[in-house]
Amino acid sequence: MTTATTGPTTARGAVGTAHTRVEGRDKVTGAARYAGEIPFADLAHGWLVLSTVARGRVRAIETEPVLAMPGVLAVLHHGNAPRVETDYIGLLGMPPDPTAAVFQQDRVAHAGWPVALVVAETSEQAREAAEALVVTYDEEPHDTELTTGHPGAHPAGGVMPGETAKGDLTAGLAASAVVVDEEYTTPEEHHSMMEPHAATARWDGGRLEVVDSNQGTTWVQSELASMFSLDASAVRVRSEHIGGGFGSKGLRAHQVAAVMAATELQRPVRVVMTRRQMFSLAGYRSPTVQRVRLGADADGRLRALEHRSLNQTSTVYEFVEPSAGVARVMYDADAHHTANEVTPLDVPSPTFMRAPGEAPGSFAIESALDELAERCGVDPIELRLRNEPEVGPVSGLPFSSRNLEACFREGARRFGWAERDPRPGVRRDGRWLLGTGTAAASFHSGAGPSTALVTAEADGSFTVRIAAADIGTGARTALTLVAADALEVAPERVRVRIGDSDFGPAMIAGGSMGTRSWAWAITAAAAELRERLALGADIPADGITVRSDTTEALGRLAQKERHSFGAQFAEVAVDTATGEVRVRRMLGIFAAGRIVNPLTARNQLVGGMVWGISMALHEEAVRDRASGALYAPDLAGYHVATNADVGDIQADWVDDPDPDDPVGIKGVGEIGIVGAAAAVANAVRHATGVRHRSLPIRPDRVLAAGVPGAGGGTDA
Numbered sequence: 001m002t003t004a005t006t007g008p009t010t011a012r013g014a015v016g017t018a019h020t021r022v023e024g025r026d027k028v029t030g031a032a033r034y035a036g037e038i039p040f041a042d043l044a045h046g047w048l049v050l051s052t053v054a055r056g057r058v059r060a061i062e063t064e065p066v067l068a069m070p071g072v073l074a075v076l077h078h079g080n081a082p083r084v085e086t087d088y089i090g091l092l093g094m095p096p097d098p099t100a101a102v103f104q105q106d107r108v109a110h111a112g113w114p115v116a117l118v119v120a121e122t123s124e125q126a127r128e129a130a131e132a133l134v135v136t137y138d139e140e141p142h143d144t145e146l147t148t149g150h151p152g153a154h155p156a157g158g159v160m161p162g163e164t165a166k167g168d169l170t171a172g173l174a175a176s177a178v179v180v181d182e183e184y185t186t187p188e189e190h191h192s193m194m195e196p197h198a199a200t201a202r203w204d205g206g207r208l209e210v211v212d213s214n215q216g217t218t219w220v221q222s223e224l225a226s227m228f229s230l231d232a233s234a235v236r237v238r239s240e241h242i243g244g245g246f247g248s249k250g251l252r253a254h255q256v257a258a259v260m261a262a263t264e265l266q267r268p269v270r271v272v273m274t275r276r277q278m279f280s281l282a283g284y285r286s287p288t289v290q291r292v293r294l295g296a297d298a299d300g301r302l303r304a305l306e307h308r309s310l311n312q313t314s315t316v317y318e319f320v321e322p323s324a325g326v327a328r329v330m331y332d333a334d335a336h337h338t339a340n341e342v343t344p345l346d347v348p349s350p351t352f353m354r355a356p357g358e359a360p361g362s363f364a365i366e367s368a369l370d371e372l373a374e375r376c377g378v379d380p381i382e383l384r385l386r387n388e389p390e391v392g393p394v395s396g397l398p399f400s401s402r403n404l405e406a407c408f409r410e411g412a413r414r415f416g417w418a419e420r421d422p423r424p425g426v427r428r429d430g431r432w433l434l435g436t437g438t439a440a441a442s443f444h445s446g447a448g449p450s451t452a453l454v455t456a457e458a459d460g461s462f463t464v465r466i467a468a469a470d471i472g473t474g475a476r477t478a479l480t481l482v483a484a485d486a487l488e489v490a491p492e493r494v495r496v497r498i499g500d501s502d503f504g505p506a507m508i509a510g511g512s513m514g515t516r517s518w519a520w521a522i523t524a525a526a527a528e529l530r531e532r533l534a535l536g537a538d539i540p541a542d543g544i545t546v547r548s549d550t551t552e553a554l555g556r557l558a559q560k561e562r563h564s565f566g567a568q569f570a571e572v573a574v575d576t577a578t579g580e581v582r583v584r585r586m587l588g589i590f591a592a593g594r595i596v597n598p599l600t601a602r603n604q605l606v607g608g609m610v611w612g613i614s615m616a617l618h619e620e621a622v623r624d625r626a627s628g629a630l631y632a633p634d635l636a637g638y639h640v641a642t643n644a645d646v647g648d649i650q651a652d653w654v655d656d657p658d659p660d661d662p663v664g665i666k667g668v669g670e671i672g673i674v675g676a677a678a679a680v681a682n683a684v685r686h687a688t689g690v691r692h693r694s695l696p697i698r699p700d701r702v703l704a705a706g707v708p709g710a711g712g713g714t715d716a
């Protein structure tokens with residue numbers, strides 16, 4: 001049931017009012033079932049076995065002893081698993097990641113590479129047998145360290161943006177009164193969503209059905225259809241509730257292994273990743289090494305800008321973390337160069353992770369802007385406003401809207417920026433040094449083709465069917481409000497069904513584009529349905545259904561720079577004795593389109609900002625050079641910000657409806673993390689006078705770099 005928490009719930013006014021999640025009651029009472037817990041008759045359980053070496057070949061897999069263990073039904077591996085098609089380009093314009101296309105070769109490309117699946121009657125039996133399975137390897141020397149000047153480094157290709165260049169960089173820097181030239185690094189980071197990946201596959205009368213936890217049922221459907229050479233209509237993927245995705249929940253090893261086993265055994269098979277397995281099978285954010293060079297006049301106006309970012313990928317798949325892309329939107333200069341480079345290593349393939357590119361890229365460029373502001377003696381907000389571009393710095397296209405200045409003005413007012421003493425290291429609270437920092441944010445806004453079915457039921461209610469995914473964002477609730485307004489009825493009369501590929505093609509929950517894409521399709525179908533009803537159509541027992549497809553409408557959209565923007569503010573306290581950094585206050589003001597549901601939109605923005613704190617201070621997966629595997633790959637060893645790490649945190653927005661979207665939506669999923677780590681790092685600089693250019697800003701780094709009152713240097 002929908003409950004309005006503020007404002008009246010009237011027809012034609014649901015969008016913009018706060019609504020608790022329509023599935024909230026199901027979630028808190030446990031009625032909502034997740035992919036790993038939905039019961040199936042005759043269910044068998046698969047347990048993945050991962051390589052213990054980082055590079056080499058599987059020499060032998062001793063299956064006989066394991067097959068004799070209680071309950072064991074099968075051991076699948078490269079020697080006996082079905083062959084699958086891997087030579088295709090998927091929906092996102094990329095080939096399948098060989099880490100997901102399991103058991104096709106004896107080569108091991110990274111530590112934690114899937115080498116076998118043990119299937120048994122129970123999960124416990126499968127696990128015991130998987131742990132008993134002896135696999136031997138012909139091991140080869142591995143290389144897992146990302147360094148600048150690596151011989152394997154090359155410009156990014158494929159669908160990911162490589163280089164852009166205009167103007168003479170050397171001349172621009174030489175003509176500049178002030179130059180910043182620094183290197184920034186960010187570590188390997190993991191999604192660590194609450195719900196692990198889980199899939200159950202079964203054949204149902206010649207049709208493959210997969211119950212999964214993913215960010216797009218038609219996406220996984222199309223990947224599985226391509227891989228297993230099936231017609232898309234012969235594959236149904238469902239994903240009702242999802243406990244977080246963050247970019248990691250596409251096609252992964254668990255679905256493919258489950259389909260193989262279900263096919264071999266002709267019974268339902270479930271494969272669930274363990275938390276530790278997720279650290280090598282679920283993708284991650286690559287570490288980055290970024291170089292930013294800024295040249296400016298004495299007043300801070302940029303003449304030259306260069307942003308280069310190097311990331312790692314696996315030897316079997318090229319994924320680019322496009323960190324240098326953020327400068328193509330944010331700042332112009334006569335000489336403007338950006339480049340994303342990638343180095344293949346014997347590591348798992350990285351993947352999309354909340355604000356891929358923008359999250360680490362904004363740390364580098366927004367730190368560099370802060371350095372420039374300080375050297376020019378210009379306020380950091382003023383510096384950014386002096387460098388607001390009229391059009392896209394690289395594209396030359398107009399912005400659909402760019403309300404960054406409004407975000408800074410409103411944020412500065414609410415944060416109390418005017419009272420800030422720009423001198424670093426002067427504010428104290430006992431043994432704590434206090435400082436404040438700011439940073440800008442942007443994230444692209446787009447929409448992907450989607451279809452929706454809207455039905456007028458005979459009882460006067462409406463049913464919406466769309467293959468949307470609610471990965472915890474509140475999309476299901478937002479779409480209920482959008483549908484209610486489009487149908488001119490109260491939200492209580494609208495039922496939104498999602499997460500089923502049988503509803504037809506739809507955009508994934510990704511790129512902050514889900515809600516906008518789906519809302520567009522629902523709005524179009526609802527409009528046509530209302531027209532039909534206005535003609536006085538009698539509603540038959542099975543209702544009247546209208547189907548929409550936004551492919552053509554999206555194709556007619558004018559080419560523009562379309563982005564959300566934001567201003568991040570942070571206040572930190574740095575313990576001069578222990579080096580601990582605490583974020584006391586954080587404020588983010590965003591221009592992110594029309595806000596459909598303030599309650600869940602605020603959740604998204606605050607969630608992203610919390611992740612920014614986490615990125616700034618805590619998160620870091622550390623790879624052991626000797627083994628090529630991670631140290632302590634679990635939530636004890638991998639630190640994420642928890643409640644105790646988060647102080648007063650607020651997110652709000654300025655009016656910014658997208659002029660070309662039927663509902664005015666831009667998207668709020670990712671922008672909350674953008675610039676957040678830079679705001680924290682800039683605040684640490686203000687507090688201590690020390691610039692930290694490597695994340696996370698750990699206590700040992702703070703102490704080693706020195707803090708005023710505790711001795712030490714000035715730069716880390």
Ligand code: MOS
Nearest residue numbers: 246247354510511
């Ligand atoms: Mo997001 S990284 O597009 O799920």
